[in-house]
Structure formats: C-alpha cells, structure tokens
Amino acid sequence: MKHIIFFLSSLALVLTARTESEQSVSVSQPDTKTYTHDGKRITEHTLQIKELIAESGPKTFKTAIFVANRIPKMEDKMSEFEDLVTGRVTDLGFQVFSKEVIADSLRQFDPTIAGTARPANSLDTKLSEQSSAVHLAQGLGADYLLIVSLSSIGTRSNAVNAYGLNRITQDTTLRFTYKILDGQTGASITAGADKVVYSAVQSENSVEKSDDIPNELMDQAADRIAQDLQTKIADNRITEIAPAAALANVRIEIEAADLVIPDVRVEKDNTVHISEGRLAVHPLNATVELDGVAVGTAPGTIHIKPGFSKLRVTRDGYSTWERTINATDGLVLTVALELSPEGYARWKDATDFLNALKNGATLTDAQAEELRGRAKMLEQSGYKVDTKDAPATNIFR
Secondary structure (H helix, E strand, C coil), X not given: CHHHHHHHHHHHHHHHCCCCCEEEEEECCCEEEEEEECCEEEEEEECCEEEEEECXXXXXXXXXEEEEECCHHHHHHHHHHHHHHHHHHHCCCEEEECHHHHHHHHCCCCCXXXXXXXXXXXXXXXXXXXXXXXXXXXXXXXCEEEEEEEEEEEEEEEEEEECCEEEEEEEEXXXXXXXXXXXXXXXXXXXXXXXXXXEEEEECCCCCCCCCHHHHHHHHHXXXXXXXXXXXXXXXXXXXXXXXXXXXXXXXXXXXXXXXXXXXXXXXXXXXXXXXXXXXXXXXXXXXXXXXEEEEEECEEEEECCEEEEEEEECCCECCEEEEEEECCCCEEEEEECECHHHHHHHHHHHHHHHCCCCCCECCHHHHHHHHHHHHHHXXXXXXXXXXXXXXXXXXX
C-alpha cells in the first residue's frame, strides 16, 4: 500500500511541476516478480512509467490583415495605420501577411470595400465587404482575418470662462472597430469597438496647434486593439479553426446573348447558299473572378467553397456579368454575355463580309478561298461559331 501511495504522489508531483506545458504520461502493464527471502514468499509489482512532455509554447495565428477606412480625409494614412496595427499584434503571436504580400497576390485590392456607400441591407453589399477578403485569405493560406475599420473622427470644444480663467479644451475623437474572422467560413470569432481621444488645451497665454493629431490617435488605437486582443487570447476567445470544407466543382459555360450569324455554305461548284438557319456564336476565354479574385477562365470548371459567393465574368468587348451564387458541387452555370457598344461596333466590322454575300452567287476559287479565310479570322478573333449541326460545306467548318 505504501508503494502505491508513493507512486501516486510521485506521479502527481511530476504533473504539477509542468504547469506551463502539455503533459502525457504513459504507464505500462505491471511487471510481476515472485521470489523467496528469509523463508518468506514475496511478490513485487513494478510499473514502468514513461513521461511524454510536449511543450505547448505560445499560440500563433496565421492572419491576413485588412484596413477599411470610412474617413475620407484619412485615406492617405491607411498604410501607416496598417503598419502600426501589424507592429503591435505581431508580438502577440499573429503571423501577419503584409500589405505587400496581399498586393502581389491580388495585384489590386478594391479600396472601395468600406468607402463606397451601398444599400445597407443589400446581400451583395455584405458579400462585397467580407467575401473578397475571405477568399483572398484562403488563397494566401491564412487561418484568420483581422479587419480593422476607422469609423469616424470628430472634434468637440469646451470653453470655460469663469473666475478669471479663460480656457478652451478641444477633444479630437477617433472611433474604430475590429473583428477576427474565421479564414475558412468568414464567421466572426471575436470583435470590438472603441475610441481614443486627444485633448488640446488653449488659454490666453498658451495655444497648442499640431498636424500630428491623426497620427497620435492612430498610435493610440493600435495600442488599444493590441491590448484588447491580448486579453482575448488569454481568455481563449480566439478559437481554433475548423478544417476546410470540401470544395465544390462549378462548371461555367459561356454564350453570347442574341448573337448569331447566317448559315453560309459554299457548295462544290463555289455556289453560295445562305440557309434560313442561324448559327450561335460563343465568346472564348472569359475571365472568372470570385469575390474579387481572378480564379480562372470560362468555359471551364472552378473549385470554390460551398455557399454564397460573388461571381464576376469579364471579357473585352462585352458587358460585365456579375451575380451572387450559392455554390454547390456539380453546379452548372450558363453565362450569357452581352456585347458592349464598342464590342458591337467591332463585331459589325468583322461580319460585314457576310452581309455582302448574295444567295446563289457563284464565286471564283480565289473568292471562295478568301471567304473561308475571313471566316477563320473571325473565329481567331475570339469567337466560336457553333457548327455542330451545320453541313460540311459551311464556311466555318
């Protein structure tokens, strides 16, 4: 019994001595040995104890930072404020993707995410403010997003003139918010809102004037954000990120809205035959953007996270196609692009040779070859003519 109590006491001592680490103790099956000593039969049970200690170390958070600004007169200070916040939170365990890394990945991140007025209750508004950042963070491999927003700045003056005292106190207040988002889902993990104040006092004998007030306020705001996050880390408020959900395969087909050409055939004797049928025309290699990030070309298949995303399809000469979609695996989207005014003018110039053809006309060999060459040039300019039901004599086959 004494041996058992000693073993348990020793085991407890080993565990309590490691308060700053993660412990794991492995105990093997007892090794039993029986022998005779001084005429007595003795049985010993020995436990082999192996202590496995994994040092936990400080938590780290792989994070992409985005600074949104709602104060027009401070637009040119956003890079500085981002650097201040990054400098404060890095020592807390945040491995922050810098603005340069984000810019290199996206080329040009939309600066109007928080600065342009949009309908407050619009679903597209919510997605454009957050989904682009989430999708970009996924592309960078970030587990978290830190989104900081400067909300407003204002000044209030309080004049005191009594008992021979003439003094004006001017308070400049900067309000800001921040939120930590799950880099996979975009769900908010923790958030905060606060304000910092810079006070300047003026009297008959003392006047304070400074153009450094916005810088001082941003410095205070960065400190306040870091202090708040430090408290939340200590309270385990920043939870572990769940594994990413399986991506959905979404097929995107492209067609040109109401864009057709006549079914022109050149028979063996070089006679032109213009059928009453029409052939559909499809644009080739449109650019596909998902939540503001280019992810591929269409027609083709893209691999995206399930759920709501903002899809944008663009091609030179066509109006931009943009929709909010609910991505599910196996979804097939047919995108009908419309010619822009400039695109229509180019299309008209490229197809004028078809309008000049006369049904039943007989061409020379050179003219027939030129006609087929111009048809090929039209296709090489970025159009695909649907000839699956057209006969072999069609000029686009």
